[in-house]
Amino acid sequence: MIQFSINKTVFLQALTITKRAISSKNAIPILSTVKIEVSAEGITLTGSNGQISIENFISIQDENAGLLISSPGSILLEASFFINVVSSLPDIVLEVREIEQQQVVLTSGKSEITLKGKEAEHYPRLQEVSTAKPLTLKTSVLKETINETAFAASTQESRPILTGVHFVLTENHSLKTVATDSHRMSQRKLILDKAGDNFNVVIPSRSLREFVTVFTDDIETVEVFFSNNQMLFRSEHISFYTRLLEGTYPDTDRLxxxxxxxxxxxxxxxxxxxxxxxxxxxxxxxxxxxxxxxxxxxxxxxxxxxxxxxxxxxxxxxxxxxxxxxxxxxxxxxxxxxxxxxxxxxxxxxxxxxxxxxxxxxxxxxxxxxxxxxxxxx
Amino acid sequence: MIQFSINKTVFLQALTITKRAISSKNAIPILSTVKIEVSAEGITLTGSNGQISIENFISIQDENAGLLISSPGSILLEASFFINVVSSLPDIVLEVREIEQQQVVLTSGKSEITLKGKEAEHYPRLQEVSTAKPLTLKTSVLKETINETAFAASTQESRPILTGVHFVLTENHSLKTVATDSHRMSQRKLILDKAGDNFNVVIPSRSLREFVTVFTDDIETVEVFFSNNQMLFRSEHISFYTRLLEGTYPDTDRLxxxxxxxxxxxxxxxxxxxxxxxxxxxxxxxxxxxxxxxxxxxxxxxxxxxxxxxxxxxxxxxxxxxxxxxxxxxxxxxxxxxxxxxxxxxxxxxxxxxxxxxxxxxxxxxxxxxxxxxxxxx
Missing domain, CATH: 3.10.150.10 (DNA Polymerase III, subunit A, domain 2)
Incomplete structure (x- = not known):
């Protein structure tokens, strides 16, 4: 049964980032919730829309968070509603305490709000991405590359592969990024400081636009990992998963x-x-x-x-x-x-x-x- | 055939104010235009949605406007489109010149844009309000009164009279302002500095909300005039007409x-x-x-x-x-x-x-x- 207290502003920030992966109108109702997992080390917030998943970790080491954990546990809460409630609380400190039947009581100042949640076991498992051999990228470089190319991807589902951005690493250092909707094309090439295993993937442009918003400028580097059909961008606190597009990207060099x-x-x-x-x-x-x-x-x-x-x-x-x-x-x-x-x-x-x-x-x-x-x- | 040059920023400001009376989706197509009348003294811009009408005058005396009139005339131009075009022009000075067949050429920097307009004679006549015996009000006082009451008016058309705000002047100095949607009521009373003829009118709350936006805080006083079914708020440059609601306002004092x-x-x-x-x-x-x-x-x-x-x-x-x-x-x-x-x-x-x-x-x-x-x- 969850029990912790935390700085409201820090908690709200982490919830808001996690919320970017959550659609309140998801066809799968459970995906409109945020998963809150409390362990001895901190709190993990998870949100997903089936395409993108975001995990956000608040550590007990984080001084700004003022996180005091009395008891671990996990619960699902309706994300939009929970964020509105937290942001309306009167005091800077917020106490969260789980009582019987997946109910949490939020206490802040003289205000006491009880919310009904759902069992965390019902939440779908996010696909695992092996975190061996990371490729480390400067966040600013990756964001600039995305801003230079993702807009040129197609927004039409008639050729799904064109809704993605083609990322290719060759010779362990040469990154080529291309997007086209068949009317226009944008290609950025760059040489990475650090070597990585070669890859050839197509990342949904929508996921990349979310990436740009979630990874703020204070996050200097991100680690990038690939699995068969997913990839993971990871910083110290945030893990951002996205599905990859399947299929062969057209040969754009000849154009x-x-x-x-x-x-x-x-x-x-x-x-x-x-x-x-x-x-x-x-x-x-x-x-x-x-x-x-x-x-x-x-x-x-x-x-x-x-x-x-x-x-x-x-x-x-x-x-x-x-x-x-x-x-x-x-x-x-x-x-x-x-x-x-x-x-x-x-x-x-x-x-x-x-x-x-x-x-x-x-x-x-x-x-x-x-x-x-x-x-x-x- | 119209010909004048003007400071783009001043012209755009006046157009934007006038535009508040113009709905681009009006059932009467001609009301989606702005009327531009150029005389030797200046330019009058007129917009109306049938309920509210705004006339905005830019004088040749206004130094900021830098208005130079070479030839008078009048024309109707599609309001939204015209505003977008004017705001996109490259230079701070804009020249407007009418050529044959209700066409105007806008020249600014190296850009030359020709727009098709309509004959000004087709524009409906705004109802006249006699401008004898003005009541002079402080704009700030009037706006505060509106902000205190108009929100309580009904938004439902089932009892049209309740969509208005009841303004009553008695004993030439005592102003009472009331709105109610039958679930809540708000009433402000105040004593005017200057005397006026007694009146008893119901002003649409929507018109009053536009009034608050149109009459900016730098306009110190407004003159108020009434006719049978219309009223006019007038400042040095802006004339704001609104229809009045017909019918008897319920007796709220007894509540x-x-x-x-x-x-x-x-x-x-x-x-x-x-x-x-x-x-x-x-x-x-x-x-x-x-x-x-x-x-x-x-x-x-x-x-x-x-x-x-x-x-x-x-x-x-x-x-x-x-x-x-x-x-x-x-x-x-x-x-x-x-x-x-x-x-x-x-x-x-x-x-x-x-x-x-x-x-x-x-x-x-x-x-x-x-x-x-x-x-x-x-």
Missing amino acids: IPTEFNTTAIFDTAKLRQAMERARLLSNATQNGTVKLEIVEGQVSAHVYSPEVGRVNEELDTLEVTGEDLVISFNPTYLIDALKAANSEQIKISFISPVRPFTLVPNSNELDFIQLITPVRTN | IPTEFNTTAIFDTAKLRQAMERARLLSNATQNGTVKLEIVEGQVSAHVYSPEVGRVNEELDTLEVTGEDLVISFNPTYLIDALKAANSEQIKISFISPVRPFTLVPNSNELDFIQLITPVRTN
Whole structure:
């Protein structure tokens, strides 16, 4: 029968992180609960939606937590409701005490709230991932890589493999990360400081977006482990499990062109603002595109909607080389690409109006490349 | 044919205020537009949803606006879309020029956006309100009165008159403001500095909530005018029209009790927090109530839900007098009342478990009174 007292703020923080894996509308009702396991060493909070699972450990060693454990045990509590109740408590210290029949009493100040829970044995087992031979990554590097690629993954389930991000480690140091929804592609390459066993996995982009939120900037490194169909990101207190996508990721290397006929360098922020204006009107057109014209070194953007109006925009460039060109594309893809490009200047290279064009940071052309497919118009 | 240039920020601010009267989903399509009228003196922006109308004037005298008018005229433009376009423009100065067939060209920096509009003659006429004999009110006083009462108005259309707030001026100085949804009531009385003609009107609470947002704190006073079925709040630049509700407002004075059997004084913030905890669980009960027990000077709150659990809460009081009492009510009504009570301590007075109880600020018992009807439970 559980009994402990804890700092409310620390407990709430840990619950809120765990909650990110919990959906209150899960088809499996028990997955809307948080599992609370109290041992002599501390408290483990577990949440899962079947795809992602998060385990969060609060140690008795953690001074901020002020955790005093009188009696161990485990229980399941409705996650959203429990978090609301804890956050409403009046005092900074909270005492949790299990009484008969899976009931816990929360005491804080002069407030006493009794909640009904469920037996912890009913909670599904999370798949085990062997924690031998970790690959250690800097959290900031991994998060940046995710931010640069995950947005380009597909949100449509028609080709499930494209809803993931392809992570490949070769030669124990070379990490390649790619995502594509077949209209655009984003690829980041980097060399790891520390060696690891080679791997080739497809991680759901949704899981990666949760990873970015759960692993805050104060967590310097994460250990990464793989099993057959799961992986685990682990820091000192948090274990974040996600399922992997099954199937073979398409060969994206062959899509990347190497020879171009026209190249222009833009200020990233200005180009993005121009495309955001263009998008306001392109949304009201039939094919939703903006037309880019490169004529004698001058670049301009155009949208015409018979119902709403038109945009004509002269674009500032830092350099234009090669042939004249007229090309149409969905401005949202370019806006997303420019958001992901963490660089003040961007180099865009074209082959022809019907071939994908590439974007690379003007400073570093090798490690980060994006591809956007144009739309044919007549 | 309209032609002017203006500071983008000032123009956007005025458009955003005007937009508060405009619903993009109005059943009358023309009411989703903003009317732009350019005269030699300045620009008038008009928006309306049929209930509320806002006119906003930008004068050529306004130095911040940097308004230069080359040619007058008027046009209707789709409000949401126009605001999005203006806010996306690159330069701080914006030039607007009408070309043939109700089209305007916006030029800003190197960006040129053409928008299709409609003929201004198609815009409906706003009802006229005579602007003789204004009543001048301090904006802050009017807004506080609204905040203290409008929340208690009904949101249900079954008794339309109760969706309004009753404003009555008697003896040229005494303003009484009342709202009730028949479960709770809030009444504020105040003495005006300046005299006005007596009136007795019911103003839609929704209009009053918009008024609070539109008239920012830098507007010191507003002039108030009435016609048969409309009223006008006017400041230097903004004219805010609202329809009045028709019908006779119920006599609320007779509802207010004057003799009580039990009285308790609470810290407003602490009581509110306790009720918010109670509400978490009362939402899961059949009748959604909290039970307040006053026994020998001790006040406690209780909720019991067979499914979810229970709350027991000892409440701090500053003073308790009179008979013991057990009374049940919807905690949301008490929470709303405590939010409206702009006072650190609140005095609650009871007659019996089945009669409405009153709340007054502990500092000033005469001018602001609220009433909450209990729920009978067995």
